[in-house]
Amino acid sequence: MADTTLVEGAAPGAAAPDGAPDPALNPRRLRGSLGVASIVFIVVAAASPLGVIGGPVPLGIAFGNGAGFPFTFIVVTAVLLLFAVGFTNATPLVKSAGAFYAYVDKGLGRSAGLGAAFAALLSYVALEAGVFGLFGPGAAQLFEGYGITGVPWWVYAAVAFVVVSALGYFKIELSGRVLAVLLIAEVAIVLALDAVVIFSGGGPEGFSTGIFNPAAMVSGAPGFAILFAILSFIGFEATAVFRDEARDPERTIPRATYIALIVIGLFYTLSSWVLITANGESTIVENAAANSGTILTTTTEQYLGAVGGHIIGVLFVTSLFACILSFHNIVSRYIFTLAGRGVLPHALGDAHVKHGSPSRASLTASVTVAVLIVVAVLLGLDPIAQFYTWLGGISSVGIVLLLVLTSVAVIAIFRRTPSRLGAWKTLVAPALGLVGLVAFAVLVFVNLPVLVSEPAYGPFSWGIIALFVLAFALGPIVARKRAEIVLD
Template sequence: MSNPSTATADTSTQLLKSSITFFHIVFMVTAAAAPLVVVSAYIPISIAWGAGVSTALTYAATTLILLVFTVGFAQMAKRITSAGAFYTFTTQGLGKPTGLAVGLTVMSAYSMISPAIAGGFGFYTALLLETYLSIKVAWYWCSAASLVLMWIISTFRITYGAKILSVLLIVEVLIIAALCLTTTVAGGAEGQMPHVFDPSGWNAAPAIGVGFFLAFWSWIGFETTAIYGEETMDPKKAVPRATYIAVFTLGLFYTFAAYAGLVGFGSNSTTQAETLVDQYFFELADIYTFHGVRVIMDFLVVTSFFACSFAFHNNATRYFYSLGRDGILPKALGRTHAEHKAPHIAAGVQAVIALFTVALFAFGGGDPLLHLGTWLPIFCTLAVIGVQLIVSLAVIGYFNRIGRDEPLAWWKTLLAPALGAAAQSVVVFLLLKNITFLADSETLVVKMIPFYVIAIAAVGFVYALYLRGSHPERYAMIGKLHDDELEDALVDTDYVGEYEDRART
């Protein structure tokens, strides 16, 4: 192992400390949720074939479930700061084999979300170019160009990407908020509809499992606040706070948007959603605002897809970096740029994987929305929700070990995580039950999606056991606490044996 004091600039492994603020995290995580994409695509689909007129209630219920999950997640984030996030949390709570299983699973999920969303970017960009400039370009060239641009931007300081995402997010949120507010204030087609928040409406929903899947998919990425902990000012306060704000504000925003969408067409909402689908809110813009708003939304949908794909490119990059730094994946992935301290090699690997994935679907004749933009998200959502379930259990395991001395600790580190795990279990069940309906396909590739997730997790678990027997020094690095975290762990817990072994290693 090289001595840090003599390491060359080319072998830097440190991220840029204290380079981003609390607000940067909020913006990046919210951009990953792609509010305009959710409003323009997922909410109408839920109204038509998912939760029906209970779509707003479904988003409100999902907000509560994720807030409960966040309680335990925030307690871990206050004590552990790591670019590995879920991977490190699970290792500390449930052990190295389970931790590595989670690490590979969530890394794979985030790695696939970027090309999945890039497919949507390519489709809408090609449509935009043809509509407004009469230029015909295949969707996959647009997708590929966006992924290369993400690669370039991500080799610079994280603040560059944060600023870009912040600007794109603010613009799209303002335009959606203005549309929804105008529609609601105008009274929509038939006046206000408070009855859509009656839980009995779920009984008449077309497919409530589909509705909850779409709602959870709308939040995918909120938990990545912890990924940026090593690059954040005062991470132990900023990360938990940013997570709560991201979950709550997105929940409020989505619930209000879904309600406005229902009010806009009144009792005809379901029928209109089935007919209009992704043009649902664009039609509302023409009815309740002016045509210029629709034109602006046409452009913002493209930037929203880009922001979302870019955010997950960064997320996957930091998991590659974390596993590379720990020596689980090739160590080159754990290197950072000499000047910008960005994980540039990991970013390049992620970009290549995303480009290959897009090419695979393009040469196979896949549709960018129906196949690339649907099949991969199902895999990603199932993987992330499953990981969140395990992380909830890891919170319980971690605090069982170190003790619960704070006020309300039983709620924060035991009851809330248990409730979160139970809720995630229900969502996993609903997703598995409706998987072929969601994919609109009965093909073997789709039916095998749950097995892909299980297989990736199994590889991580078995690989950890192999390292334990054959390479104990590498096994000791799984989920390692870096820098001051090791000292904090020694101070904060009585379970010091494992950490002393790590320090000697």
């Protein structure tokens, strides 16, 4: 059924005066026709599959549990699927497109919901901006290989910024098509590598057996391995952000969530196992530690030739661009929804008359990210070791906290709402997922100094915690001052 809104001076259902927007097009609601595949492309692109195989995977192998690392992805996928059982089955009860905070508001009240909203916005803005710190140097390195030298990282970041801002202004389907092309390309090159290694009989030592070996799974620092695996999934939970732009959201959102999780989990598990196999199980830890930033490229060149190495170099950069574009769309919709609920300036909650996009919210997100990048450049921050690392630490803490809080909220929703879904969907699976997520949260806090490149808890680690204390504290403050706010 189409959404309707009143045109000033007209009766409900009356035709709009000449030149006025069609009253069937609600300016306070986004419009789109995203199917399951489109949403999956957006959220999987946010996870940046190629970026993960070239980044967190070598680190997880080197400093985690070595040849047992692929099994870690199975563990994390299982926990997140348990979380998804409650998350998706609660979708019909949570009508807002606000994702995390809409669930928290429904289950734990307005104060907690607003606190979650501020925490989510902080987390996603930090991640969108931080990935520019990876994209800029990555693009610079790529073009240096083709003879273009001396260009600062922020110039490439600025070019990507302009393209992302433009795409975010238009219909979500345009971003979805761009992300589909980029995602298919980056996944295809990794799967090509996987196929060559598998069908050639494995690597120098045959096929790795660490994924099936309990001793390998718990070797080294498995907790650290789980930490890197968790970070590799950030973005999957954003399926619910696109509720208003989805066809039949009560079916589309659950299906997209499950498919995104399973696709990401299988891809990471297979490709990390192949990377270990291709290099040899006995030497992979040493090799990954010494060449964490280049091991994917050198492995691809070994099995797919120089052309394969060039392709993966290009697609690594486009993977980061896809990640930025995905999170830009997520941030824009958080801002749009919060404005529509009266938390942020009302004008930011208006959809574009023609495109049905959160155009003003998108521009606001762009300005915020631009300020962060400019500050980083003026302060001379290292784009990877400082800018990305610090902002990535903020995002990691925030997303894990939000997953835990949302799990609690989902259980609370089902406890208060009669349901015929059964105990597994409404209590058992969500509770088991909550236990796993709490364990993940503990690992994140224990290893937070490592995430932000501190030897122990210092100003940046404590600063991140302080930011989220402030974000959650703002919830009840704003709720008391704005009693008319309705999140769901």
